Amino acid sequence: NSMIVEDFKPNRFVVAKETAKEFVESLGPDNYVAVISFSSVTQVETPLSNDHLHVKQIINDIPLSDVGGTDIGQAIVNGANLLLQSDKGKSIILLSDGQSNIGIPLEQAVDYANIREITIYTIGMASEEGADFFGVPLTLDEETLSYIATNTGGKFYRVGTEEELKEAYNEIANITERKISNNL
Numbered sequence: 001n002s003m004i005v006e007d008f009k010p011n012r013f014v015v016a017k018e019t020a021k022e023f024v025e026s027l028g029p030d031n032y033v034a035v036i037s038f039s040s041v042t043q044v045e046t047p048l049s050n051d052h053l054h055v056k057q058i059i060n061d062i063p064l065s066d067v068g069g070t071d072i073g074q075a076i077v078n079g080a081n082l083l084l085q086s087d088k089g090k091s092i093i094l095l096s097d098g099q100s101n102i103g104i105p106l107e108q109a110v111d112y113a114n115i116r117e118i119t120i121y122t123i124g125m126a127s128e129e130g131a132d133f134f135g136v137p138l139t140l141d142e143e144t145l146s147y148i149a150t151n152t153g154g155k156f157y158r159v160g161t162e163e164e165l166k167e168a169y170n171e172i173a174n175i176t177e178r179k180i181s182n183n184l
Contacts, residue, residue: 001039001068002097002138005131008162012125013064015162016095021056023169034082037062040069040102042078048086072096073104076120076148080113090118093172094148097126099141106144110151120152121172127160 003013024033033055035045046058076092083090092113100106113120126140142158149156157168 001065002070002099002133004064005133005138007127007129007131007160008125012097015165016125017059017062019162019165019169020059020095022166023173024052024055024059026170026173027052032086032088034079035059035062036075036078036082037065038071038075039065040067040071041065042071042074044078044082048082069102070096070100071103072100072144072148073106073109076106076109077104077112080116080118083118084116090116091154091172091175092118092120093123093169094120094145095123095125096145097124097138097140099138100144106148110148113152118152119154120148121154121157121168121175122146122149123157123159123165123168125159125165 003016004011008015027033029050032048032050033052034048035055035058037043037045045062046055049055072094075094079092083092122145124140124142124145126138130137130139132138140158142156146156148154159165159168
């Protein structure tokens with residue numbers, strides 16, 4: 001529910017969905033994408049697919065959850081599981097305000113991703129001043145999102161505007177590095 005605050009116009013949720021669809025549209029046909037939504041419940045919206053039109057429709061149709069809480073750890077584990085069979089570079093883009101407050105401990109989720117050679121890019125979506133959510137100030141948990149990215153070989157992006165969000169997606173789309181196993 002923190003995604004409905006209005007520090008992005010009209011709100012974080014709408015801007016997140018619109019820019020995610022633009023990101024998917026920018027990918028080449030050889031790029032497979034899966035979509036996971038999460039609150040206290042993690043939902044695989046679509047498994048890996050290179051049908052970008054379908055993926056964009058799935059993103060468009062994601063409803064705002066009415067269940068409170070944020071389980072980033074489970075979202076990471078579910079994302080890693082979707083990537084298990086991929087022989088290409090394995091990356092997760094985690095878009096959140098970073099307020100993980102229930103579920104799998106982040107350390108376990110990060111270890112799970114690392115064992116599976118998955119890089120996680122985190123995008124922290126919140127304006128500099130934060131937002132008010134029914135009297136509760138919402139600010140970005142940069143420490144959590146930075147921890148996840150740093151410990152999986154990814155990068156943390158702090159975005160406070162729609163333009164910065166688009167720039168983060170663009171940079172991620174142009175990354176060509178991938179983890180290589182040193183297990184013999």
